[in-house]
Amino acid sequence: MRLSRFYLPVLKETPADAQIASHRLMLRAGMIRQEGAGIYAWLPLGFRVLKKIEQIVREEQDRAHAVEMLMPTIQSADLWRESGRYDAYGKEMLRITDRADREMLYGPTNEEMITEIFRAGVRSYKDLPKMLYHIQWKFRDEIRPRFGIMRGREFLMKDCYSFDIDEESARNSYNKMFVAYLRTFARMGLKSIPMRADTGPIGGDLSHEFIVLADTGESAVFCDKGLVDMDVPAKTTDFDGDLQPVIDQFTSLYAATDEMHDEKEFETKVASENRISARGIEVGHIFFFGEKYSAPMKAVVAGPDGGDINVQMGSYGVGVSRLLGAIIEAYHDEAGCKWPMPVAPFHVGIVNLRVGDEACDAACAKLYADLESAGVDVLYDDIAARPGEKFARMDLIGLPYQITIGPRGLGAGEAEVKDRHTGEKSNVALDGVAGEIAAKVKAALDYA
Numbered sequence: 001m002r003l004s005r006f007y008l009p010v011l012k013e014t015p016a017d018a019q020i021a022s023h024r025l026m027l028r029a030g031m032i033r034q035e036g037a038g039i040y041a042w043l044p045l046g047f048r049v050l051k052k053i054e055q056i057v058r059e060e061q062d063r064a065h066a067v068e069m070l071m072p073t074i075q076s077a078d079l080w081r082e083s084g085r086y087d088a089y090g091k092e093m094l095r096i097t098d099r100a101d102r103e104m105l106y107g108p109t110n111e112e113m114i115t116e117i118f119r120a121g122v123r124s125y126k127d128l129p130k131m132l133y134h135i136q137w138k139f140r141d142e143i144r145p146r147f148g149i150m151r152g153r154e155f156l157m158k159d160c161y162s163f164d165i166d167e168e169s170a171r172n173s174y175n176k177m178f179v180a181y182l183r184t185f186a187r188m189g190l191k192s193i194p195m196r197a198d199t200g201p202i203g204g205d206l207s208h209e210f211i212v213l214a215d216t217g218e219s220a221v222f223c224d225k226g227l228v229d230m231d232v233p234a235k236t237t238d239f240d241g242d243l244q245p246v247i248d249q250f251t252s253l254y255a256a257t258d259e260m261h262d263e264k265e266f267e268t269k270v271a272s273e274n275r276i277s278a279r280g281i282e283v284g285h286i287f288f289f290g291e292k293y294s295a296p297m298k299a300v301v302a303g304p305d306g307g308d309i310n311v312q313m314g315s316y317g318v319g320v321s322r323l324l325g326a327i328i329e330a331y332h333d334e335a336g337c338k339w340p341m342p343v344a345p346f347h348v349g350i351v352n353l354r355v356g357d358e359a360c361d362a363a364c365a366k367l368y369a370d371l372e373s374a375g376v377d378v379l380y381d382d383i384a385a386r387p388g389e390k391f392a393r394m395d396l397i398g399l400p401y402q403i404t405i406g407p408r409g410l411g412a413g414e415a416e417v418k419d420r421h422t423g424e425k426s427n428v429a430l431d432g433v434a435g436e437i438a439a440k441v442k443a444a445l446d447y448a
Contacts, residue, residue, distance in 0.1 A: 001346070001378070001379050002368075002380050002382050003379060003381045003382055003383050004382050004383055006044060006045075006379070007030075007043060008043075008044070008045055008393075008397070009033075009043070010028060010393055010397075011027060011030070012028075014028060015027050019146065019147060020147050020148070020150065020216040021216065021328060022148060022324075022325035022326075022328035022329050022332075023148030023149075025328055025336055025337050026046060026148055026149065026325070026328065027148070028336075029045060029397050029398075030043055030045055030046075031045045031046030031049070036153075037153065038145025038146075038151070038154065039153055040148070040152060040154070045345050046324070046345075048345040048346070049324050049339070049344070050156065050321060050324060052343045053188065053320055053327075053343055054135055054156070054320050056184060056187050056342060056343070057135065057158050057318055057320055058135065058158075060181075060183050060184040061158070061160060063180065063183075063235070063239065064180040065240075066131040066132065066133045066177075067130075067131065067133070068133055068134060069133070069134050070134045071107075071113050071117070071134050071136060072113075073106060073137055073138075074096075074104050074106060074107070075105050075106075075110075075112070076102070076104060076105075077095070077102075077103035077104060077105055078103075079116055079297075080105065080112050082112065082296060083111070083112050083115075083293050085112070086105075091141060091143070092140040092141050092142065092143075093106075093108055093140070094106040094108075094139050107138060108138055108139065108140045109138065109315075110134070110136075110159050110161070111313075112293065114159075115161075115293045115294060115299045115313070116297065117132075118130065118161075118299055118311070119300070122301060122311075123301060124301055124302050125302065125303050125304060125309065127301070128165045128169070129162065129164045129172075129173055130162070130163045131160060131163075131173060132161055132163075133159060133160035133161070134158070134159060135156065135158045136157060137154060137155070137156055138157045139153055139154050141153055147216070149324065149325050150322060150325040151218070152321075156319075156321040157317055157318070157320060157321075158317065158318040159315065160177060161315050161316075162314040162315075163299075163313055164313075165301070165309065170288055170290070170312035170313070170314055172243070173314055174288045174314050175243040175247050176239050176243060177286050177316040178243070178246075178250075179233050179237060179243055179246055179247075180239075181210050181284045181286065182194070182250075183237075184284075185210060186232040186447070188323065188327060188340060188342055188343050189327065189331065189340030189341075190283070190323075190326065190327065190330060191212065191228060192210040192211065192212055192283060193210070193211050193212075193213070193221070193223055193228065193255055194208045194211075194227075194251070195208060195209050195211050195221060195223065195255040195256050195257050195260070196208060197257055197259070198257075198260060206288040206289075207285065207286065207287045207288070208286050209257060209282050209284070210282070210284035210286075211257070211280035211281065212280060212326050212329075212330060213278050213279070213280050214279060214329040215278075216281070216329055217278075217281045218279075218282070219257045219258055219259075219279065219282060220257065220258035220277070220278075220280075221256070221258070221277075221278055221279065221280040222254070222255070222256055222258075222266050222275070222276070222277050223253070223254060223255035223256070223270075223276050224255065224269075225274040225276050226274060227250065227253050227255055228276070230253075233246055235447070253270075254266055254270050257280075281329060282319070282322075283318065284316075284319070285316075286314070286315070286316045286317070287314055287315050288313075288314040289313060289315070290312050290313065291310040291311075291312065291313070292313070293313055294310045294311045294312070294313055299311050299313075324343075327343060335392070335395035336395045336396035336397060338398050338421050339399065339400060340400075340444075341400050341441060341444035341445055342444070342445055342447070344398070345377075345397065345399070346377040346378060346379040347376050347401065347437075347441045348377070348399060348400070348401045348437055348441070349378070349380075349401070349402045349403070350364055350368055350379070350402075350404075350405065351403065351405070352380070352382055352405055353406030354406055355384040357407060359407070360405055360406065360407060360410060361382075363410055363415075364380060364405050367403065367405070367415070367433065367434055368380045370434035371434050371437065371438060374435075374438035375438070375441075375442075376441050379397075379399065381394070387406075391404075394420075395420070398420055399420060400419070400444070401418065401419060401420065401437055401441075402418040402420060403416070403418075404416040404417075404418070412427075413430050414427040414428060414429060415427070415428055415433045416428075417433065417436075
């Protein structure tokens with residue numbers, strides 16, 4: 001993509017109401033624009049990152065044998081009355097009425113709707129298990145939306161729901177999502193820590209939050225340092241096999257948010273040198289809630305003896321849009337974002353220091369074409385501007401590599417390559433820079 005054709009409305013000044021790094025940098029880098037309290041338009045740069053995050057989430061759901069679908073954003077109030085949650089959910093639910101005076105709502109979550117869809121199509125225990133997911137926009141009318149997309153009212157969410165014949169099978173589905181989540185966040189460059197959690201309005205008796213440590217996190221977290229150092233399951237993990245040993249490895253060490261924290265248990269189970277007390281950002285939440293929805297909504301299947309059995313259910317959420325903010329909180333400096341390669345809006349930025357100079361234009365155009373042919377996402381800054389302005393813009397948007405071409409370097413047959421994460425710069429032969437960068441990009445994308 002040539003910058004002259006792209007839409008990148010960067011800001012020089014930070015808006016006064018932006019309190020945390022991700023909010024500041026997303027506004028300044030032209031990734032989002034606020035259209036209402038807690039409601040944002042996703043501009044091209046931010047949208048590219050959002051789609052890359054969404055695709056990683058999708059790939060790991062598919063790997064765990066979940067099947068994608070899409071449910072509507074608007075739901076009938078009658079479904080929520082069946083489960084008993086319509087009046088209990090609270091003011092965060094946006095309730096609306098259509099022209100026929102039917103009571104509707106903008107879905108904050110989808111347990112009721114997926115249960116209705118399941119009961120309409122599955123009749124026998126022989127059709128189980130089933131895991132269905134979608135990636136859809138949600139709305140919750142937060143009383144105090146703040147921190148940009150981290151606590152907005154409209155957000156993109158991945159919801160997965162499992163349906164099983166008995167508790168043992170249901171816990172196996174839970175374990176699949178547990179492992180899928182560990183892999184999902186690791187592929188984005190994040191170290192997530194599973195923490196036992198309160199089930200809240202979703203319900204049930206088994207729940208884990210996946211937390212990324214960050215100073216601006218909304219929750220206090222307490223955990224064993226061993227969890228931070230633990231290896232994430234590889235892509236060769238057998239999702240049809242017994243995943244309990246993997247789960248035990250992570251759940252055997254103490255980890256809890258402030259709601260579930262037991263100071264005495266923490267001190268008893270974790271040596272003082274291994275205790276971590278910090279803040280964290282929730283990026284995923286999984287629940288097993290058994291018959292909470294299937295019983296009142298009569299989601300039953302015929303069992304082996306012909307009798308009706310309430311299915312056992314679980315739900316598994318990932319905050320897709322929230323992840324973007326969490327990644328920035330984990331990877332940034334004063335100059336701007338520092339994107340991990342798998343979620344970067346572009347892998348490489350080319351900076352032409354002398355736009356209009358025939359030799360510089362030709363060299364940049366060739367490099368741009370060579371990198372794109374190698375499968376590299378490239379943003380080519382072909383706009384005439386001062387070098388300082390170009391470099392500041394590239395640092396702000398945080399592409400993993402910057403390649404600078406100017407008259408002096410061309411005279412020596414070289415281009416300058418900057419690694420945005422380390423800040424290291426090196427001069428590379430112009431005829432070899434495309435191959436070298438393409439190899440680095442490929443290696444960074446080839447997650448275990």
